[in-house]
Amino acid sequence: MLPFVKPTVTEEDIERINEVLRSGWITTGPKVQAFEQALSEYLDGALVRVFNSGTSALEACVLACDIGPGDEVIVPAMSFVASANVVVRAGARPVFVDVGLDTRNIDIEAIEAAITPQTKAILPVHFAGLAADLDAIYQLAEDRGLHVIEDAAHAIGSDYQGRRIGADGDLICFSFHPNKNMTTIEGGAVACFDPDLAKRLERIRFHGIERDEAGQMDVLEWGGKMNLPDVNAALGLQQLARLDDYNAKRRALVRRYFERLSRHAAVRPPADGEGHSWHLFAPLIDFAALGIDRAGFQARLAEREIGSGYHYPAIHLFKLYRRMGYRDGDFPNAERIGEQTLTLPLFPAMTEADVDAVCTALDAVLAELTRGTGT
Ligand SMILES: *Cc1c(COP(=O)(O)O)cnc(C)c1O
Numbered sequence: 342m343l344p345f346v347k348p349t350v351t352e353e354d355i356e357r358i359n360e361v362l363r364s365g366w367i368t369t370g371p372k373v374q375a376f377e378q379a380l381s382e383y384l385d386g387a388l389v390r391v392f393n394s395g396t397s398a399l400e401a402c403v404l405a406c407d408i409g410p411g412d413e414v415i416v417p418a419m420s421f422v423a424s425a426n427v428v429v430r431a432g433a434r435p436v437f438v439d440v441g442l443d444t445r446n447i448d449i450e451a452i453e454a455a456i457t458p459q460t461k462a463i464l465p466v467h468f469a470g471l472a473a474d475l476d477a478i479y480q481l482a483e484d485r486g487l488h489v490i491e492d493a494a495h496a497i498g499s500d501y502q503g504r505r506i507g508a509d510g511d512l513i514c515f516s517f518h519p520n521k522n523m524t525t526i527e528g529g530a531v532a533c534f535d536p537d538l539a540k541r542l543e544r545i546r547f548h549g550i551e552r553d554e555a556g557q558m559d560v561l562e563w564g565g566k567m568n569l570p571d572v573n574a575a576l577g578l579q580q581l582a583r584l585d586d587y588n589a590k591r592r593a594l595v596r597r598y599f600e601r602l603s604r605h606a607a608v609r610p611p612a613d614g615e616g617h618s619w620h621l622f623a624p625l626i627d628f629a630a631l632g633i634d635r636a637g638f639q640a641r642l643a644e645r646e647i648g649s650g651y652h653y654p655a656i657h658l659f660k661l662y663r664r665m666g667y668r669d670g671d672f673p674n675a676e677r678i679g680e681q682t683l684t685l686p687l688f689p690a691m692t693e694a695d696v697d698a699v700c701t702a703l704d705a706v707l708a709e710l711t712r713g714t715g716t
Pocket of ligand 1: 394395396397420421423424466492494495516517518527528529
């Protein structure tokens with residue numbers, strides 16, 4: 342069975358982790374410092390603070406922007422739910438906007454229409470590793486005095502106009518969950534450029550503690566427990582060194598997908614773009630027109646030893662968000678993506694022959710269903 346995602350962990354990665362376990366210092370320490378330094382170098386000198394998850398990184402950014410009750414944050418309706426949950430956690434309201442059907446990225450005109458006097462930040466997602474329209478987003482943010490918190494969970498190693506995502510901007514959050522383009526098992530990071538914001542993130546990350554020059558601690562504000570252990574950072578250092586190779590491999594596999602992917606009318610490929618790091622390759626499939634539901638379609642692929650995934654249901658249709666007043670029909674593109682998206686296998690250890698096998702299985706399932714419905 343070909344899974345839709347599989348992290349690459351080498352014997353050398355395991356050895357580096359074991360070294361930390363044997364060293365006697367296993368939580369946050371020298372490896373975290375080295376990992377932050379390496380990420381900073383990777384991001385052209387950005388200030389980097391690592392966290393125990395991408396969600397923690399986003400949550401800390403929302404708090405560091407002093408976002409709370411009465412405030413609004415603009416969030417795409419199509420993302421992993423964490424993008425909106427972190428706003429709710431701060432007591433603020435996520436104001437959803439629709440996305441492009443093929444890019445899955447936040448719609449600029451929709452952002453503009455959604456801004457109110459309560460808006461504090463825009464939280465764009467670089468969906469699947471394709472950069473959102475950052476020039477337009479930062480222009481809007483500057484005009485309206487808003488923060489930009491980029492959810493770059495999919496986008497470590499992606500470029501925007503030839504520059505790495507995270508090498509420029511306000512606050513940029515990464516995730517190192519095992520499904521992402523590099524992993525620390527669980528983990529995340531924030532890149533920023535303002536030393537005061539970086540200091541604030543450090544405090545929110547660890548109990549609100551600040552130490553003076555003599556090492557005396559004081560607690561200046563509420564802080565959580567969001568620090569990354571050294572064991573994880575040791576894996577991150579290894580993965581980061583291979584990230585560009587991994588992403589090159591992903592791009593090559595996706596080139597193959599675009600060559601081989603079925604031209605069936607029910608299949609709509611995702612948008613390609615400059616600097617895309619291809620965290621996910623997920624065409625839309627018109628399951629209704631094929632007379633099947635997604636689970637049934639996935640089962641037919643699984644019969645042919647092909648795994649698949651589902652990224653993501655539209656956020657505003659979850660019960661939590663319906664209770665805030667969102668409903669069916671609010672964001673047609675996000676809803677259609679939620680209904681029709683199917684994530685095909687893509688990870689660096691795959692071969693082009695694997696891509697061919699996925700496309701052959703997809704063709705066979707489509708042929709079966711097309712015969713079945715007489716279309
Ligand atoms: C994975 C993901 C997150 C959360 O990252 P974790 O490290 O799993 O907490 C946030 N946003 C998006 C878009 C993601 O895909």
